Amino acid sequence: MSMTTPAGWYPDPGNPAVEHWWDGTAWTGHTRPAGTGAPTTVMAAPPPARRTGRLLAVVAAGVAALAVTATAAVVLGFGEDPPPDARNSPAPPPGTSSATAPAPAPPAASPSEDPSVVVDQLNGITLPVLDGWEEPEFGTGNLPTVATVAADPCPAASSRSCRRGSVSSLTATATGTADPRAIALGDIAEAADRAFEEDGLGVRPHGGIRSHEVVAERSTVVAGRTGHLVRWRVTTHQGPGGYVQSLVFPSSLGSESPVIVRFVLSAGPGAPPPSVMDDITRGIRPIGSSTGGGVGSSIGP
Template sequence: MSMTPPPGWYRDPSYPLVERWWDGAAWTDHRRQPEQPVPIPVPPAGQDPQLAPQSAAEPRRSGGPKRAKAVALATAAVVLVAAIVTGAVVLGRDDDGGGAEARTTTAAASDSKDASPSPSASASKSAQADDPSTVVDDLNGITLALPDGWVRPENVAEDDLVMITPGTYDCPGDPGLCRRGRVFSRTVTSNDEKSPKALAENDIEDAANDTYDRGVLDERPYSGIKSHQVVKSGSVAVGSRAGYFVRWQVTTGAGPGGYVESLAFASTVGSQSMILVRFAFDAGADGPPVSDMDRITKGIKPVGDEAGSSGGVGSSIGTGR
């Protein structure tokens, strides 16, 4: 049995000082001042209600206690109906889930349509979040395309990790498990540097050491870095922003070594903080192709940019191996 009240004027659940039109299914934007009930003076304790003094603003009306009782009942009825309307809006239909209940409550409590989120922006963000070929980094306001052979990280303890190659193997140096490919995305908070070139050049050594030299527990999964060489560096378009990257090839004490890249660019959201994306790929036949660094970079877009805005700034990233 439905508890939805019929159309009519009821107390606005988001602003009870006015009445709002309920069309039988949802609140509309029509509001009005309520018809104020006549105030009934309350006599002091022990005084005969018939002898109570009258309000100076309101002459005595006929009916005495009967009138007071009628007004009190009418007021109680208004409050009760408003409560039923609010409850019906909150509860919704019986077959709605918890998410539907939350959405309905938010809609009923809103004072204006402007307070609601943009349907197109919400739909775009939701579509990207549900796309299995895309990783959404809400903190930095970007999405990254997942190339073939890459997956979203799950049950992985490393911070800022946005994509990985599936599977692990025994590290060639100190005991532990290593992974062939990892991509990180992090916000620059350590300094106020705004130059993508300076950020990338200053970060590349840390990026190499964090992956191939020493781990968080001071272990050396690859027996340390023995040497490195710059493979490529330069300007690159990242979404609608100019970025800069530096790519190293490192030789390790154990194992095939690897390729490391630091990519820096400005976010398009919030305070437009600088973002660093780090790439760490094992070298050798079992490692991911270095060209995936290019593909991932070209697939970076601002959140909500379904059409894509990459290109037109800087140069392309050059060839992989």
């Protein structure tokens, strides 16, 4: 009696780490990592060219140690050994073979899977992850954040570590205005307090702010949108102090709500120079964009 191979997930002969979906008549473009589903046992009729009285059976089995894996053995007729590359691979469904059905190219990584960026889905942007930076396991208030890998003991709380730099993005709320300059001027003091004053646990890692100096204020284009930045040099009661910047621009999404990107850099030895703020600004992109549409180019003094 003739039997056909039923629809199901089958290991890719060219890449055992990937499974492909067979719809009962042909391979589809759907893939998934191997071992994510239950194993499938398949009984299939041999291809027409192989009808010489030999029996073809494909058996898949296995549940082992908290992981489910699918394995298959091909048994060819009496007195004939299977080729080495088929001994640990299931026979392909009718009409296909490992030589004529190469695995499709893997899909391109989505922004959330790209290690070179951190995605802010809410505001429709990505933040670049520069060399020596990373997406920390615990961000700032659960905000999309990139930070330096390097850290130093905090000047006023040496049992704790202070990153040499960090950048976080958030949506501006309750500002009463959509003007990027007004929002940046209003946000910079709060950004400085969060970076160098008392933290959420009531600790002042830098001993608090002693004074500040405005070192930059200008219009700029970010992710294809005209925005504004304000940058302070902050002097703290303990330690080298540092830099803080509020960058504000309209989102490219929906109602174009203003986006705030806050930068914090230490001024201590080994810390990134203030110019890295401009590098990161140039690297901010709308989600799905590779160019940013003139990202970070200055349009004013």
